[in-house]
Amino acid sequence: MxxxxxxxxxxxxxxxxxxxxxxxxxxxxxxxxxxxxxxxxxxxxxxxxxxxxxxxxxxxxxxxxxxxxxxxxxxxxxxxxxxxxxxxxxxxxxxxxxxxxxxxxxxxxxxxxxxxxxxxxxxxxxxxxxxxxxxxxxxxxxxxxxxxxxxxxxxxxxxxxxxxxxxxxxMPGILVPKFEDQRDGLLLAATGAIKDEVFDQREVANHLLHLIWESLGAAVAERYGLTRLDPEPVANLEAIGRFRGLLRAGEQVDLDAAAQLVLREFREGRLGRVTLQPPDPPPGGE
Incomplete structure (x- = not known):
């Protein structure tokens, strides 16, 4: 949470x-x-x-x-x-x-x-x-x-x-004391409205990848070497970390560094322009 x-x-x-x-x-x-x-x-x-x-x-x-x-x-x-x-x-x-x-x-x-x-x-x-x-x-x-x-x-x-x-x-920025919908919390964590230290960056990075895949899949694939998103969150960060050389001793992927990379590059706009919360279609499909 x-x-x-x-x-x-x-x-x-x-x-x-x-x-x-x-x-x-x-x-x-x-x-x-x-x-x-x-x-x-x-x-x-x-x-x-x-x-x-x-x-x-x-x-x-x-x-x-x-x-x-x-x-x-x-x-x-x-x-x-x-x-x-x-x-x-x-x-x-x-x-x-x-x-x-x-x-x-x-x-x-x-x-x-x-x-x-x-x-x-x-x-x-x-x-x-x-x-x-x-x-x-x-x-x-x-x-x-x-x-x-x-x-x-x-x-x-x-x-x-x-x-x-x-x-x-x-005035200083002020968050709501409690998120009624945790999906809002995930979006705000992804965009940087919440300090990185207080949430699971691996979870948020993987959630972000799934949100932007449909719109920015080609850019994500090129930047991170992904051909598809794996249902297993760790597998995506594992692949990204290995592709970008984020390795620890013993050739182990630094999953935290991979998550931080995804979040940082998204916030900097390096993956492209995307809206995480798209508007509903107009009434009647106009």
Whole structure:
């Protein structure tokens, strides 16, 4: 069973709750490869009364067709969904435009009281390692938020200015205290939202291989020397480790190293673009 909710996340949840009254708009940032698994319903319940913008980040690592469908499915009145490639910046303008549209009614009400216009106050929230800091840096246009490839890089809150009309409050990543569906835990472990030290990397790597085989089988076969997936998990990692030379003394395959290799190369996009949580087909097969 995969669970990881360290003490700093409980503290971050309290910080979010305390600061929610200060902001006008909430940016919820999720991983485009698993948009539902990477959401935190408990977290969003704390800011349900606020205008929201949903960002499907890491769109550069997800299947483009699946991302387009997810944007359509998740787009709602009062909470637009936008795909973002924080590496190239694709979608950044759309995100900022969505923020300004969400803030417009608040600004009108503010100025109607005779007050001077002020910047939109925005809070960025999400689970660990969905690329929140990278997304913020792309919106800012400079490296302001700390960026790392491990969950839990942002530990405290910080305000960041975006242009003249947006002030953004960056919050630490917060997971749900308990996964109701362990399949969500496996997806988040595969994408790096959960620290590698707290789950069985062999199990997750093998689960990942089966998830991506249909879409990326040719790339996986070429990279790891597999012609098919064996029903026995150890056999797959054994074959990968031997093909890539991950051997210990006595020509024994280092299964942990093989699992780590698969997870690392998937997270880096070396196996290709894939969505682990594909959207359901449209009603009526349209």
């Amino acid at each position: 995969i669970q990881w909710f360290p003490g700093h996340m409980a503290k971050a949840r309290r910080i979010l709750q305390e600061n929610a009254p200060l902001v006008d708009v909430v940016l919820e940032i999720v991983d485009a490869r698993c948009p539902l698994a990477s959401r935190n319903p408990d977290l969003m319940a704390l800011v349900a009364h606020k205008p929201q913008v949903l960002i499907l980040n890491k769109a550069d690592l997800a299947d483009p067709a699946a991302t387009r469908l997810w944007v359509e499915r998740l787009n709602e009145p009062g909470r637009p969904a936008v795909a973002l490639d924080a590496v190239r910046g694709t979608g950044a303008r759309e995100v900022l435009a969505a923020i300004r549209r969400a803030f417009a009614p608040v600004l009108r009400a503010w100025t109607a009281k005779g007050r001077k216009p002020r910047p939109a106050r925005v809070m960025a929230v999400g689970i660990p390692n969905v690329g929140k800091s990278s997304a913020i840096n792309r919106l800012v246009g400079a490296r302001r938020a700390p960026v790392g490839d491990k969950p839990g890089v942002t530990r405290g809150k910080q305000w960041i200015r975006i242009g003249k009309d947006v002030e953004l409050l960056d």
